[in-house]
Amino acid sequence: MKTKLFFTLILVSFLSSARAxxxxxxxxxxxxxxxxxxxxxxxxxxxxxxxxxxxxxxxxxxxxxxxxxxxxxxxxxxxxxxxxxxxxxxxxxxxxxxxxxxxxxxxxxxxxxxxxxxxxxxxxxxxxxxxxxxxxxxxxxxxxxxxxxxxxxxxxxxxxxxxxxxxxxxxNLGSNAYAVGPSRSASGNAMLVQNPHLPWWKEFLFFESHLNLKGKNMYGSTLVGLPGIAIGFNENLGWSHTNNPIDNADTYELELTKGGYLLDGKQKAFETSSKTIKIKQEDGTMVDQEIPMLRTVHGPVVNKTENKVLALRMVGLDKPNMLLQWWKMINSDNFNEFESALQMAQIPFWNVMYADKTGNIFYLFNGLVPKRTEDAWSYWDRIIPGGKSADVWTEVHKYADLPMIKNPTNGWLQNANDPPWTSTIPMSLNPDDFPGYMAPQSMSFRPQRSARMLIEDESITFDELVDYKLSTRLEFADRILDDLFTAIDASDSELAKKAKVVLENWDRTADADSKGMLLFYSWARKFNVWNNANYKEKWTLDKPNTTPDGIANPKRAIQLLEKTVQELEAKFGSLDIAWGNYYRINYNGKNLPANGSDGSMGVFRVAWPGGATDDNMFVGGGDSWVGVIEFGDAVKxxxxxxxxxxxxxxxxxxxxxxxxxxxxxxxxxxxxxxxxxxxxxxxxxxxxxxxxxxx
Structure with missing residues (x-):
């Protein structure tokens, strides 16, 4: 009996060890x-x-x-x-x-x-x-x-x-995101595009990983140095983030008086403290430098002049579980679980774009939005003058107050850093239903291009969605070239007519082999795409994706084009230089032709410049992590x-x-x-x- 028990214990021990x-x-x-x-x-x-x-x-x-x-x-x-x-x-x-x-x-x-x-x-x-x-x-x-x-x-x-x-x-930072529902998808499966645009250096770099915990598959990226997955997907769902035009930090300009600052017209003493920073010298020795620090009821002082200080107030300082929220998001298996994670409200910034295997698509203007006394966006989108205690907010809006859309009738959602109102076209969200400080009203050329590609395709395949993500076509070129050509035809400028020949033959893309992109880009930079005053028809919320339009001052447009022609011919001897010959990728010893551009001209494939020489311009950021996902029986x-x-x-x-x-x-x-x-x-x-x- 004892022998049998002895061998039983040995077997149990062996199996336990083997299992371990x-x-x-x-x-x-x-x-x-x-x-x-x-x-x-x-x-x-x-x-x-x-x-x-x-x-x-x-x-x-x-x-x-x-x-x-x-x-x-x-x-x-x-x-x-x-x-x-x-x-x-x-x-x-x-x-x-x-x-x-x-x-x-x-x-x-x-x-x-x-x-x-x-x-x-x-x-x-x-x-x-x-x-x-x-x-x-x-x-x-x-x-x-x-x-x-x-x-x-x-x-x-x-x-x-x-x-x-x-x-x-x-x-400057940015991003694109799409969610395509079953009614707009050729396969009947929901699809998602993940596409943050960040600088290609330091703390903005992403790390890609695939995690499998007890058989649960999770895939995506996070910023280097942070654990988990911040933009990702699993077998059932996925999401992306885009920078939203959310105002959840404010800078206050305060007047100094008698060693303090003015608050509601009365003197208020600073909270004072100091820190000692050690500075390593070239010979390896250390020098201590004490820095005085001032704090107001608004927040810490971040700049000081002789008569005034700037104080900064930010949301989220009381939200220590942001990475736990991301972890719960990637571990969710359905929309209800995912929304429960969102309701933790630990992530203080970034839109959320979502799609899942059951066909749900969802957009959330995510973040911590302060509850403010003044309703107007313009009041807060500035350095706020004076020291009014009424301007010092203490609460933020709850999840239910934020703009969001689930399964819109048009079958798709987009965001390219535009305010939430244009996440669908026609618009499903009415800015009048929200506080004026929630988000501005605008739609620049990149989100207009983003929406156009979806609007014009009633049945979107996975491969088409990949093509849309990589599209370098310029919305601004499609919008303005007819007006520029009209102005050229009405002028007697030989230089402008010479430019017109190149622009008419141009494919209106920023592909590496596109000839005409450099000419148009150089002119558009001078024209100033961002200035609403340059257009005959200004941008309006009533026509968010077809305005602005027309050239307000054709004579000026021609003069800028003439100057552009002269500059390019002097530098390159030609107007039809291939874009990739001029715009290059120069990274870790690699020198390659680039495609894309900054998003101001309505290019969805964003690659903004980060440096230049006399003969070339170089990509400094833009498309970093890209994911295009289809949630079918198996994830693609x-x-x-x-x-x-x-x-x-x-x-x-x-x-x-x-x-x-x-x-x-x-x-x-x-x-x-x-x-x-x-x-x-x-x-x-x-x-x-x-x-x-x-x-």
Whole structure:
């Protein structure tokens, strides 16, 4: 009897050990040929550990630079050039706020962060040679780093990006998104287009990953240095974000008086404090510099002159669970679950565009909109003068107050950074039903082009949707060339008539081989597309996608065209230079013909310039992550991460997708087990010390 019991215990012990080994072996990273990690795990802890490891593998030095800057210690690590950024971090109080968030965050967030950081630190320990000497000072990383980096990106680059831009310049950001319902889809399946436009550098870069937790497939991207998926899809649904014209930060101009500032005509004392920033000198020694900090009832002072200060107020400082909301969104299986995640209201910015397997499409003007005393958008879309306590908002609108549309009768939804009113044409949302400060009223040429492509197609195939996403046709050219030609015909300008020949033969696209794009682009920049006064018929909400139209001053248009012709002939000796010969991709040693343009002229395929020489202009940002997804019986998805999924200088994936960008191509998202298996380059398996390559 004892012998039988003994062998039974041995068998149980053996099976338990075998089961544990199977579970440990199940946590692995399958790296595909594009450097995308396909992570399979049985626990949340191991999943995020693996994602942290994978991010460091592809972006170790970038992450350390980003985290060091977000700590507000860039000057201490790398010298004086980082001082202004450190001062901003400390002025906005991110160090103290991160401590508050660390105490109040949901336990699930803490698990995600702790595991993610452990994975990154484990990689740094296992591969010290992957890290540049000057970046090692940032190690080890902590959970607080995730909080400080997330608030740095969200608050300084998005929520208060425009407001801080009045003090110091930040990049223009944008995006496109489509949701096509079954009634407009040739297959009867809902489809989604994900397409943020961000700069191709630093904290704006995306990281692509495929996560499989206990058999649940999740795919998409997030900004480098952040865990999870912020724009993504699973087998049942997906969403994208676009920057919305939401005003949820305000800058106040306050008059100084007797060491304080005026509030309602009375003196109010500043809250004062100071921080000491260490600055590394060229010889390696440190110098301490104390920075005084002032705070008003409006928020921290971000700029000061002799007589006035600028104070900044932002939403979202009390929302520490933003990444948990994204995690719940990607784990949702239906619209009700997804909407429950949205109702957490932790994500303070960005429209949401959604589609799912059951055929639902949905648009939400997402974000935290302050409840304000003055109704007019124009009142708040400025530096607000004076110190009125009535202008200091304290509450935000609840989810139910926000503009949203589910399953519109026209069968599609679009957003290209336009206000919510034009997410459908004809419009389904009436701005009069919302506070005037909710969003402005406008529709520029890019969203007009966006809507036109859907309006003109009653039965949209997946391949057509891909073509629309990659379209470089200029809405502004279609709108204005007939008027420009009329003006040319009425003039006696030989230079203008010479230009007309080129423009008539031009295909009105910004493709690499388009001849006439450079001529039109150069003229349009001088014409000033954004100025409503340049048009005979101004933009109106009654005709949102067909105005403005006509040239208000034909004589001026001809003069600008003559000047353009003279400049191009002097520089290039010709007017029909191929766009890709002039507009180039210059990234990590690659030099390729570009296509697309900035969105001001109505190009859906956005690639804005970020530098130039005498002979060329170079792409600096725009299309970054692209996903086109169809939710049928099986998910069908094409994707592209324009600049590749790595920034490590020795990685083959640093810029390896730019050739596809240059050729206007997407690649398959390898989502099923069979697809991943057939495209796996190598596999890493989790051990007690991180991951080891499977032989």
């Amino acid at each position: 080994q199977v579970e440990k072996a199940a946590t692995q990273i399958a790296w595909d040929t594009w450097g995308v990690p396909h992570i399979t795990a049985n626990t949340v802890e191991e999943l995020f550990f693996a994602q942290g490891w994978a991010q460091m593998h592809n972006h170790a030095n970038l992450i350390l630079k980003l985290y060091g800057g977000s700590r507000g210690k860039g000057a201490e690590y790398w010298g004086q050039k980082e001082f202004n950024n450190d001062m901003l971090v400390h002025t906005l109080g991110f160090d103290e706020l991160a401590d508050e968030w660390g105490k109040s965050q949901d336990p699930e967030v803490k698990i995600m962060y702790t595991s993610f950081i452990k994975g990154m630190n484990a990689y740094a320990k296992a591969y010290p040679k992957a890290i540049d000497k000057q970046n090692k000072v940032v190690l080890p990383l902590t959970e607080k780093d995730v909080n400080m980096h997330s608030m740095y990106v969200i608050f300084t680059r998005f929520i208060a990006g425009n407001d801080l831009g009045r003090v110091q310049q930040w990049p 998805a094409k994707v592209l991460l324009s600049y590749g999924n790595a920034t490590q200088k020795d990685s083959p994936h640093n810029g390896d997708q730019l050739e596809l960008f240059s050729k206007k191509e997407l690649r398959d998202a390898w989502f099923t087990k069979a697809e991943v298996t057939s495209n796996t380059k190598r596999i890493e398996v989790m051990t007690d010390n991180g991951f080891q390559e499977k032989k």
